[in-house]
Amino acid sequence: MPQSRAPEQLLPLTPAVFHILLSLADAERHGYGIMKQVEADTDGRVQMGPGTLYGTIKRLLAAGLIAETDERPDPEMDDERRRYYRLTDWGRRVLTAEAERLEALIRLARQKDVVRALRLGEGGV
């Protein structure tokens, strides 16, 4: 069972997995909604095609990180063929663990002044 394992065993997450989980952190979304949210979260830098998106969704469902939901935000305005996905508790734990891992890395990079050094190397500030 997925929950019997520590979230850290799944880290680091692939970028597609991390962004999809992140997009579901605050709301349930359908496939297109996930794709648009990922684009919005990353200012358009991360884009996923239908194959990558639904392939990753399939693996996340199998891993128990997300689940399909029957509830529709607004059934009147929505296409009934769409499937909505939500983050499971296990998925939230994994997402949190990954975010903490990245935060620790950023903290380390800041301590070593890596970001500033990179900008100076590029002729920045």
Next chain:
Amino acid sequence: MMATHARTGYGDPSVRVYAALVRLYPRSHRRQYGPLMVQLFRDQVREARAGGGHGLAFLYLRTLADLLFSAAREYGDALGIGEPIGGWSYPRASWWQALLAAVPGLLLIAGDLRLFRLLFPRLPYPPPTAVTLLPALGCLAIIIGAVARKRHVPNWAFTSLGVLAIHGPYALSLVWREGNGPMWSALGLPSLALGLGSIAGLASILRQRLGAAELPRWAWIVAGLSLLSIVAAAVHEAHYTLPWRWETVLAVLWRWAFSTMLLVAPLLCAAILAPARGARSILLVLPVVWWWSVGIVLEPDYGLATWTSDLGMPLLIDLLPTAALLVLMPVALLRARSAFSQAGTLLLTTMAMLLILEVLRSGVLPAYDEGALFAYRSGLALQLAISLAFVVALYDRLARAAQTDWLV
């Protein structure tokens, strides 16, 4: 038709094309997610059309790339070698298991390269020990595994048994030609019987493992053609003295394909069975170093053919692509994130380098005498069967891993 398109939302020609291309995915994935993918693409097209500019063209290109890569990934997933969602989710295995999986192949490569003839000049080629010992070990392991563990049989045992399949066609040719003496004829008949049995066994395992993975029909056609090529190789081997117009061209092509599989198969086994991370990846390259050094320096026929060539620097022809291969392989292994991408990178790197090698060598081929040509023609069926045995062992291992340790 209009009504149908209006109902399905596939009215846009590009959406209809995408809906047709979705058939490239494995059936189960297509059934489950095909309509959703088409729906998503339709939304993207609608948005791109509204945005104007080059957005639509970029969307088509991006979606095409996405389709090709993700379809390949889904087939890998169906075979149990798909990309993990995170972590270093390789199947767990120890180094000794990987070693055991690779040893039969390496020994046979040594046999094919006549290393045994060099080390044991008085023994016939291929050495009877290699013919009999490995399958015997495989049988023993299968029996012990079945009796003691009652769970599963180690994969190298199947690999060793695959050795018999290798000798089937070769034995057929020996029997056909009445062998190279009474000992070969004596070895030929039982070896032929065992070989045919092993091919049936391999086919059974393939069907069991791959059938569940919903391989498309073309894959079965390719598998069937591969088996036919073994028989064709045996027939050709039996009549190798007859002139064959396309011999040289086919030899180059076959050498390429077989060398690729021969080189990659043990590495794939090692890479999959023993996940190589960090500096340990370099260890996976050692068999390649060994193979090339033995093949280039020690193999008598080939070494003679190249050293006596008038084309000059024949060794350089081998060494340059080899050096590139030895540099690229560790890089590929270090960079690959999953077993699937590691295996794919290994395969592509090897194929590319060997293609360069074969193109360069094609100028040297006339320097081969008939004996040297015979030397590697006789290895064609052998090498293909080695590859098949390794692939079967690989899929066997991966299929089990998919049920237990894969993903989470």
